[in-house]
Amino acid sequence: MTPRYGRVSDYLWILIVAGLIYPVVRYSTGPSLNAGPVEQGPLLVGLPALDSLLEDSRGRPVLMNFWATWCTPCIGELPGIDNVYRSMQGEACAVAVDIGDPRLETVLDFREDMSLSMPVVWLDENDAAILKGRWDLPDVLPVSIVLDAEGTETVRVAGVRDESFFLEALSGIVPEDTASTGTTSDDRLHINLVGTPGDSMTAALMDLSLELAGEDGVDFFDPAAPADSAMMMELHLPFTGVPYAQPCIGSACGRISRTPEELVLTVGSLAN
Template sequence: MAKKKNKKTIRLISRTALLLILAAIMIYAITSKDKVKVLAEGDTAPDFELVDLEGNKHRLSDYKGQGVFLNFWGTWCPPCKKEMPHMEDLYKDFEAKGVHILTVNVGEPKVKIELFRDDMNLSFPMLWDKNKTVMDLYNIKPLPTTFLINSEGKITKVIKQGMTEQQIYQYLESIQPK
């Protein structure tokens, strides 16, 4: 009888210890995940390298000394579709003034992005973040999200919504090098 009681006690202690170990592992996994920094105004924009639809490499650092309107988008996103023609209308004028529009598609098939570009008659660089690495680097939620980056590489504003043509114009103007 004492042996049975002893076995039950050992079994209870073993199960309790196992449950405590599993609980500790779960708590550690939840609390130790790498926290992605939320970028804010005044932060230095993280450098990255992506290719556009033609295969040309674009590094954010290549635009140092100029303004960058960095827009993250998806073909399925209604506000993205609405703001793209406004960006196209302003693209050439502001590029001549040292402000570049770079759009980053987040993880969609290249052919889908190309069809979108062609249907909308867009000519500005469309970068392809096929593995969503830059999306994760910039902690993008929701789409569209746009970062205004000044000539020193600092983020001056983060816009997490669609924009009108007037707003885009004002934002492009705000990051024009002096």
């Protein structure tokens, strides 16, 4: 058995037809992505700004979504959360808290490609570390926490959830698909590896990925292959900084790793 190199090409005809029907846009997530014009919400900086926002939201339930631009599942989840925020505006609050991008410019660039009406808060590395300790956050993203009107935590999940999940959570219903420990329900490691066949670093990352996740736990994507490129767009995998590997547990992912040493550290952090 070999890693799933050929998995994407088996469905090439489906991707071609889909490409003719739906325009492919950066960070696209399907029909719910920014349905209709979306006015860009505020970008706030720093932990005091987040604390102030949470204090101002007292009396309403709050959804805090912790994310980063390198977190591919996060990018797919954000538009759905924003739809929930808009549908419940006035009754509930939502905030997207970036705790994984050391540079503010990275978030500013991201906002040129995606408009979100809910507030976005960017934290530098020091503030992010303080926040992770305060809320006991795991080393995976996305993580979502729902607070009730009194500020008490009612729901905590790691990994992607759909709009109905968040609507229920903000309405005071604890959804069935809830991991109270902050972990995902699927604890199997899988790694998305993006690189060029024949490249030495790609080969090194592949060898380690197979060792860590097994043959069934590795998906390989060559950006130069049309079918792989289309699937990368669907999965929101970056086209820059190749080769790289992104380890995930369920629908929660760790940082993109560009060397075997980085991959070992990232996978180790997911296990903690």
